[in-house]
Amino acid sequence: MFDSIVEAVFHHARVAPDRLCLADDAGRVSYAEYADRIARAAAALEGAGVRAGDRVVVEACQTIDYLAVELALHLIGAVFVPLEHNCAAVKLMSIADRVDAALIVACKTEGLEGRGAMTFDALYQRADAAAPRANAAWPGATDVCEILFSTGTTGREKGIVLTHANDIALAGNVINGVEMERDNVEMIPSPMNHSHGLRRYYANMVNGSTVVLLGSVMNMRRFMQNMEDYGVNALDLVPAALTAVLKLSRGRLSDYRDRLRYIQFGAAPMAEADRREICRLLPKTRLYNFYGSTESGCVALYNFNVPDAKPNCIGRPAVNARLFFVDDDRREMATDAEHTGLLASAGTMNMLGYWQDAAETAKAMADGAIYSNDEAYLDADGDIILLGRRGDVINVGGNKVAPDEIEDAAMGCEGVADCGAIPVSDPQRGQVPKLFVQVRPGCALDPAQLRAYLAGKLESYKVPMYIEIIEKIPRTYNGKLLRKELR
Numbered sequence: 001m002f003d004s005i006v007e008a009v010f011h012h013a014r015v016a017p018d019r020l021c022l023a024d025d026a027g028r029v030s031y032a033e034y035a036d037r038i039a040r041a042a043a044a045l046e047g048a049g050v051r052a053g054d055r056v057v058v059e060a061c062q063t064i065d066y067l068a069v070e071l072a073l074h075l076i077g078a079v080f081v082p083l084e085h086n087c088a089a090v091k092l093m094s095i096a097d098r099v100d101a102a103l104i105v106a107c108k109t110e111g112l113e114g115r116g117a118m119t120f121d122a123l124y125q126r127a128d129a130a131a132p133r134a135n136a137a138w139p140g141a142t143d144v145c146e147i148l149f150s151t152g153t154t155g156r157e158k159g160i161v162l163t164h165a166n167d168i169a170l171a172g173n174v175i176n177g178v179e180m181e182r183d184n185v186e187m188i189p190s191p192m193n194h195s196h197g198l199r200r201y202y203a204n205m206v207n208g209s210t211v212v213l214l215g216s217v218m219n220m221r222r223f224m225q226n227m228e229d230y231g232v233n234a235l236d237l238v239p240a241a242l243t244a245v246l247k248l249s250r251g252r253l254s255d256y257r258d259r260l261r262y263i264q265f266g267a268a269p270m271a272e273a274d275r276r277e278i279c280r281l282l283p284k285t286r287l288y289n290f291y292g293s294t295e296s297g298c299v300a301l302y303n304f305n306v307p308d309a310k311p312n313c314i315g316r317p318a319v320n321a322r323l324f325f326v327d328d329d330r331r332e333m334a335t336d337a338e339h340t341g342l343l344a345s346a347g348t349m350n351m352l353g354y355w356q357d358a359a360e361t362a363k364a365m366a367d368g369a370i371y372s373n374d375e376a377y378l379d380a381d382g383d384i385i386l387l388g389r390r391g392d393v394i395n396v397g398g399n400k401v402a403p404d405e406i407e408d409a410a411m412g413c414e415g416v417a418d419c420g421a422i423p424v425s426d427p428q429r430g431q432v433p434k435l436f437v438q439v440r441p442g443c444a445l446d447p448a449q450l451r452a453y454l455a456g457k458l459e460s461y462k463v464p465m466y467i468e469i470i471e472k473i474p475r476t477y478n479g480k481l482l483r484k485e486l487r
Contacts, residue, residue, distance in 0.1 A: 002206060003140065003168065004139050004164040004167070005074065005167050005171070005202050005205050005206065006075050006139070007138040008206045008208075009021070009031065009035055009205050010035050012031045012205075013032045013034065013035035016208060017030060018031075019031050019208065021034040022210070022211050022212075022213065023210070023211075023213065023226070023229075023230055024062060024064050024212075024215075025063075025213070026063070028064075029064055034064070036132055037064070037068040037127075038072050039132030040127040040131075040132050040133070041065075041068050041072035041123065042072035042073075042133040043132060043133040044124070044126035044127040044130050045069075045076060045078070045103070045123070048103060048116075048123070049102065049116075050078050050102050050103055051076070051102070052078060053077060054078045054102035055078070055081050055099040055101045055102065055147065056078055056080065056081060056101060056102060056103045057082075057092060057099070057101045057104045058080060058082050058083070058106075059085060059092065059105065059106040060083065060191060060192050060193035061107065061192070062085075062189070062213045062215045064213070066192065067192065067213075069105055069123070070146075073145075074145050074164070075133065077139050078102075079144055079145060079146060080145060080146040080147075081099055081101065081146065081147045081159075082148065082192070082193035083193055084191060085107075085193070086107075088111075089112055092104055092106060092112060095149060095157075098159070098355070104116065104117040104118070105117075105120060105123055106118075107119065107120060139164055140164070141164050141165040141168070142163050142164070142165055144163055144352065145164045146162050146167075147159040147161050147162070148160045148162065148294055158355070158357060158360055159354060160195075160294045160295055161351055161352040161355050162351055165348055166348065166350070167199075169320040169347060169349035170202060170203075170298060170349045171207075172206070172319055173297065173298045173299065173318035173319055173320050174199060174264075174318075177288065177298065178264060178301070179262075180209065180234075181209075181261070183209070183233075184209035184234055184261075185210040185212065185230050185231055185232050185233050186212065186232070186233075187211075187214055187230075187234070187235050187236070188211055188213060189213075189214035189215075189223075189237070190236060190238055194294075195297065196236075196238060196266055212226050212232055214226060217241045218248070220245075220248040220249055223245070224249070232259075233260060233261050234263070234264075235260065235262075235263040235264070236263070237263060238265070238479065239265060239269065239270040239274065239479045240475075242265065242270065242278065243271065243274055243479070246274060246278065246281075253278075253281045253282060254281040256282075257282050257284055257285065258284065260282055261286065262285060262287070262288060263278070263285060263288070264288045265287065265288065265290070266289070266290045266291075268476070268479045269481070271411060272409075282305070283305070285305060287303060287304055287305035288302065289314060291314035291315075291384075291386065294351075296321075296349060296351070296370045298318055298349075299318050299321035299345045299347070299349065300316060300317055300318060300321070301315050302314050302315030302316075310379070311405060312385050312387065312404070312405070313383050314385075316384065321345055322346045322347055323345050324344050325340075325341030325377070326341055326344050326371065327342070330344070330371055335377035335378050337377055337385075337400075339377070340375050340377045340387060340400055341375070341376065341377065343372045343374045343376045344370065344372065345370050345372075346369040351365075353365065373389050374387075374389055375390050375393045375400070386402075387400055388402050388403055388404065392422070392423070393423070394421070394422075394432070395430055396429050396430070396432055396433070396461045396462070397428075397429040397430060399461050401461070401462050403422065403423075403483070404421075405458070406433055406435060407419050407420060407421050407481075409454055409457040409458055410435060410437065410454060413445075413450055414440075415439055415443035415444065415450075416437055416438075416439070416440065416445065416450070417438045417439060419435055419438065419473060420435070420436045420474075421435045421464065422436075422487055424465075426465070432466075433462065433463070434467070435466070435467045436467075436468050437467060437469050437470070438471070438472055447467035451463060451467055
């Protein structure tokens with residue numbers, strides 16, 4: 001129905017102008033007010049010299065004004081390049097140089113001298129004085145609209161190039177996958193420079209629903225106030241945020257067991273203890289684990305809040321995605337538990353490629369399909385079972401072991417604060433599991449006792465041959481385990 005997210009917003013501004021569109025920690029706007037904000041910001045950006053095709057680097061904030069800048073750029077045909085909040089000036093400058101940015105919009109401009117830069121305050125002073133930009137035509141579906149830079153911990157960050165068609169297809173995957181209703185009110189605390197939060201926002205904008213931005217899940221007073229003030233009936237959480245919410249809310253999420261329709265989880269594996277607790281607190285709520293990447297977006301979903309939920313299941317393909325399995329030579333293959341393959345995805349949600357990096361693009365995709373390094377198989381019910389990254393999956397004498405199965409079992413042992421499993425070479429069985437453990441403060445933990453505990457929870461070949469206690473398990477900001485560092 002729409003070729004771009006900005007077109008969807010302006011459509012809803014016409015047909016339902018007073019419907020609540022966005023709220024942040026400072027206020028709220030209807031669809032009509034948001035469209036006006038976007039149009040004025042577009043006029044201000046054009047007044048600053050931004051033209052169609054220009055790249056603009058924007059420092060992310062959990063605010064209405066930040067998101068209005070994004071859609072203002074889309075409106076004038078420019079390319080949105082978001083970076084994390086409080087990003088160092090040197091990184092803003094580096095990315096601006098890489099994309100030859102026409103402008104940087106940031107919270108402050110210190111350190112950005114010599115490169116066109118403007119604060120949000122200065123931009124909106126211009127916007128408030130400007131007449132709204134008269135829209136002549138919507139951007140084309142195939143026009144590039146954003147470049148999202150991945151946040152890898154090693155090596156040079158890659159810029160994922162996306163079109164308006166990609167964003168619309170991703171919105172469709174989310175809307176269909178979670179069975180989103182028109183009166184959806186979804187709270188999103190995820191950083192809005194990352195694909196995770198942005199794409200949940202896009203889905204609600206296409207659907208004509210309401211998004212409530214939250215500055216931080218650590219602000220539990222604001223979290224609960226938003227639940228009441230806006231009638232929040234859906235949530236989006238990365239696993240690290242879920243851990244914080246469960247701890248800080250002290251069970252109060254159960255007060256909304258009859259209202260919360262769904263929660264979306266993604267970006268990292270969830271701790272088994274957190275999974276059990278959220279299912280206990282919200283027995284009627286659909287709890288979706290989604291699978292995807294910045295390159296392909298949400299391509300599969302699984303509601304794990306069901307009887308006999310399947311471990312490591314990512315469900316079935318999203319509406320605009322085709323998932324298939326390939327061997328090491330990218331030849332499509334049939335799979336089962338004994339014959340696993342690597343997951344690949346095709347569909348209109350897939351990126352165009354990496355910014356000015358043909359070699360890396362060729363490694364990741366061919367003929368529009370994106371090839372992952374994730375080992376998986378299709379079970380007898382037609383569901384996809386994800387074992388983990390190739391190289392992380394532990395092959396014990398031909399038996400494939402998902403490392404998070406070992407980790408989930410170990411987290412049930414008293415004294416284990418965190419852990420991570422990796423494969424290590426073994427002359428008899430090819431590989432065996434090794435488990436690194438972070439001990440809970442004030443506890444003593446004997447590796448032999450932990451191994452005995454795990455022997456009562458896992459098949460014998462899954463029990464770690466080696467257990468090593470370390471000071472801290474390495475993880476990313478959103479809780480993803482850094483197995484490479486354990487190796």
